[in-house]
Amino acid sequence: MSFHPKMAYDATFHQSVRTLVEEGPPFEYTPENRSRFDTVVARYPEGRQRSTVLPALYLVQYQQGYITGNAMRYVADLLQITAADVEDVVSYYSMFHTKPVGRYVLNVCRTLSCALNGAERVTEEMCAKLGIKPGETDETGTFTLLEVECLGACDRAPVVLINDAWHECLKPEDVGRLVDELRARGEAAVSGCHHDVEPGTT
Amino acid sequence: MSETFLTKHVREPKCVTLDFYLAHAGYDGLKKALALTPDQVIDAVKTSGLRGRGGAGFPAGMKWQFVDKKSPNPKYIACNADESEPGTFKDHLLMERNPHLLLEGCVIASYAIGAKVAYIYIRGEFFHVQRVLEGAIDEAYARGFLGRNILGSGFDCDVYVHRGAGAYEAGEETALLESLEGKRAQPRNKPPFPAVVGLYNCPTAVNNVETLCNVPLILREGPEWFAELGPEKNGGPKLYCISGHVKRPGVYEASMNITLRELIEGQAGGVREGRTLKAVIPGGASVPILLPGQLDAQASFDGIQSAGSLLGSAGIVVLDDTTCMVWLAENLLHFYRHESCGKCTPCREGTDWLYKILQRIERGEGALRDLDLLAGISGNIGGKTLCAFGDAAVTPVLTTLKHFRHEYEAHIREGRCTLPADWRAMGSVHAH
Numbered sequence: 001m002s003f004h005p006k007m008a009y010d011a012t013f014h015q016s017v018r019t020l021v022e023e024g025p026p027f028e029y030t031p032e033n034r035s036r037f038d039t040v041v042a043r044y045p046e047g048r049q050r051s052t053v054l055p056a057l058y059l060v061q062y063q064q065g066y067i068t069g070n071a072m073r074y075v076a077d078l079l080q081i082t083a084a085d086v087e088d089v090v091s092y093y094s095m096f097h098t099k100p101v102g103r104y105v106l107n108v109c110r111t112l113s114c115a116l117n118g119a120e121r122v123t124e125e126m127c128a129k130l131g132i133k134p135g136e137t138d139e140t141g142t143f144t145l146l147e148v149e150c151l152g153a154c155d156r157a158p159v160v161l162i163n164d165a166w167h168e169c170l171k172p173e174d175v176g177r178l179v180d181e182l183r184a185r186g187e188a189a190v191s192g193c194h195h196d197v198e199p200g201t202t
Numbered sequence: 203m204s205e206t207f208l209t210k211h212v213r214e215p216k217c218v219t220l221d222f223y224l225a226h227a228g229y230d231g232l233k234k235a236l237a238l239t240p241d242q243v244i245d246a247v248k249t250s251g252l253r254g255r256g257g258a259g260f261p262a263g264m265k266w267q268f269v270d271k272k273s274p275n276p277k278y279i280a281c282n283a284d285e286s287e288p289g290t291f292k293d294h295l296l297m298e299r300n301p302h303l304l305l306e307g308c309v310i311a312s313y314a315i316g317a318k319v320a321y322i323y324i325r326g327e328f329f330h331v332q333r334v335l336e337g338a339i340d341e342a343y344a345r346g347f348l349g350r351n352i353l354g355s356g357f358d359c360d361v362y363v364h365r366g367a368g369a370y371e372a373g374e375e376t377a378l379l380e381s382l383e384g385k386r387a388q389p390r391n392k393p394p395f396p397a398v399v400g401l402y403n404c405p406t407a408v409n410n411v412e413t414l415c416n417v418p419l420i421l422r423e424g425p426e427w428f429a430e431l432g433p434e435k436n437g438g439p440k441l442y443c444i445s446g447h448v449k450r451p452g453v454y455e456a457s458m459n460i461t462l463r464e465l466i467e468g469q470a471g472g473v474r475e476g477r478t479l480k481a482v483i484p485g486g487a488s489v490p491i492l493l494p495g496q497l498d499a500q501a502s503f504d505g506i507q508s509a510g511s512l513l514g515s516a517g518i519v520v521l522d523d524t525t526c527m528v529w530l531a532e533n534l535l536h537f538y539r540h541e542s543c544g545k546c547t548p549c550r551e552g553t554d555w556l557y558k559i560l561q562r563i564e565r566g567e568g569a570l571r572d573l574d575l576l577a578g579i580s581g582n583i584g585g586k587t588l589c590a591f592g593d594a595a596v597t598p599v600l601t602t603l604k605h606f607r608h609e610y611e612a613h614i615r616e617g618r619c620t621l622p623a624d625w626r627a628m629g630s631v632h633a634h
Contacts, residue, residue, distance in 0.1 A: 043360075043362045043364075045276070048383070050383060051364075051382060051383055052384065053384035054364070054381070054384070055365070057367070058365075058367070079384070081384075085385075088386060089385065089386060092369065092387070093326070093366070093367035093369055094369065095326045095327070096367060096368075110533075111288045111487075111534075112288050112446070112483075112487060112519055112530070112534060113288065113451075115625075115626075116445075116446045116447055116525065116625065118625045120626050120627035121625065121626070121627050123627065124627040148327075149288075149370065149536075149541060150286060150287070150487075150537065152286060152291050152327065152328075153291055153294060154288070154290070154291050154443065154445035154446075154451070154517070154519075155291055155443065155445050155451035155452045155453065156451075157445065157451070161327055164329035164330075165329070165330075193298065193330045
């Protein structure tokens with residue numbers, strides 16, 4: 001029923017397509033990602049496929065580096081929710097990028113235990129080395145520098161999350177070398193998370 | 203060092219494998235549990251006195267008993283592995299190095315409350331932890347510890363890992379459920395509690411990783427053994443995360459008879475050479491600070507509470523004499539401002555105001571009236587929000603104002619930070 005003569009609360013009312021701009025190239029999962037999606041969606045009960053929104057968005061981000069309006073629409077269609085529902089989630093969680101990022105995203109932990117061990121200086125050194133400020137990408141598109149909140153490895157401070165790998169106990173004076181090694185050796189330069197835990201296997 | 207149970211083997215090679223786990227009494231607790239009725243399992247956990255290790259210290263057995271068993275809906279276990287409290291990294295170690303202990307705990311918990319599915323919600327940044335857990339889950343399925351008809355008991359249970367995407371608030375139990383349902387991690391109004399209306403509106407028990415890891419020990423060694431390990435009502439082994447200005451930061455396991463002094467000066471080697479202890483945050487960023495004179499407090503839930511703080515998540519952050527307390531409050535309010543989920547206005551707006559005022563004082567641009575403003579705003583946030591985030595967010599402000607008001611006044615009087623340490627970046631990139 002309608003409370004306003006010009007506003008019909010009929011079945012189509014809640015299916016407004018106003019919300020999300022068509023942005024970026026057309027989006028579709030690769031067959032591999034589509035099959036990964038199908039595996040994950042089966043973990044949730046019938047009719048609760050919305051639970052898959054975070055894994056589905058991660059797959060988008062792996063595939064094209066960041067999440068566009070078109071990708072959000074695609075995910076919404078897959079999960080049978082509105083594009084606004086997906087945008088709501090994308091805009092809330094800090095690990096989703098809606099703008100292109102560099103080949104390496106350097107997430108420097110800035111919270112207390114890392115800061116007590118020099119994280120502010122790590123960021124400072126990174127800014128100087130890369131010529132960018134936190135939140136920016138260098139002009140070659142290789143590095144994006146971000147400051148993030150507590151990563152949960154406070155005993156190995158300061159910690160930097162580089163894409164999906166951890167680099168631990170990074171002293172400010174070693175920042176320059178790490179950046180150079182990332183350029184030269186890629187992900188092999190990252191210490192990983194098993195620092196001094198499993199001898200001989202790291 | 204006293205005997206350890208949760209972390210006994212975590213520094214040995216291959217300790218994450220099922221074979222290693224089985225060679226060290228792994229899944230014995232599950233076997234014992236499956237021989238009991240679900241109610242007997244809950245009784246055992248109640249008798250043990252196991253208190254939740256996530257922060258609130260609520261008895262785990264009670265939580266399970268509250269789960270509405272008569273409901274026709276499915277029941278769920280949601281394991282809270284969204285470890286994000288600044289200064290806390292114990293669950294990280296447990297999952298990384300002892301994943302089968304957690305899986306065993308999840309299956310026992312599911313059996314106790316009648317759930318057939320357990321979701322382990324890990325934080326988004328734990329990429330490597332997801333790999334370890336999923337590897338362990340695959341092994342457990344292959345050997346009949348998960349899936350249909352576990353160990354021939356007729357009990358079915360699936361365990362899945364669900365990775366978040368960067369939100370501290372997802373560690374709040376109802377916000378975790380919202381996030382698991384595919385929405386923003388924002389808390390729900392309580393009551394109803396998750397035990398009645400939880401995941402997908404079904405009865406759900408939300409338990410911390412360390413809590414669930416203790417459950418197999420209770421079944422294996424007996425609830426009396428567990429209760430006697432530690433002071434009254436604070437039984438069982440406990441993991442302590444020690445970080446900040448100490449010589450040997452790390453995760454240390456002890457019974458809760460231990461004192462803060464034994465942990466900080468003994469286990470972690472004390473503060474670094476040439477420095478003195480200034481203050482200790484005993485339970486993650488959200489709890490009041492303790493002063494050096496209070497180090498003999500027992501590091502138990504009740505012991506720390508009598509000392510005027512909370513054990514919380516047992517994230518002990520040690521601060522030496524180079525730490526500026528105004529800077530500390532500013533650093534933590536930056537965290538809370540960023541992580542406030544935005545649902546309740548006092549917290550969303552108030553944390554921003556607090557941060558801006560603290561930043562102003564730290565830069566030397568504050569006025570004495572700002573101190574009353576800080577206290578006033580804090581009073582309008584604490585207790586006025588849906589979840590405990592609001593209370594947590596104002597704690598660093600109130601506790602530093604209480605114990606270190608003279609440092610705030612010195613900043614205002616001298617128009618600069620009066621304690622600039624060499625480990626900080628003074629100005630430049632952070633002046634935004």
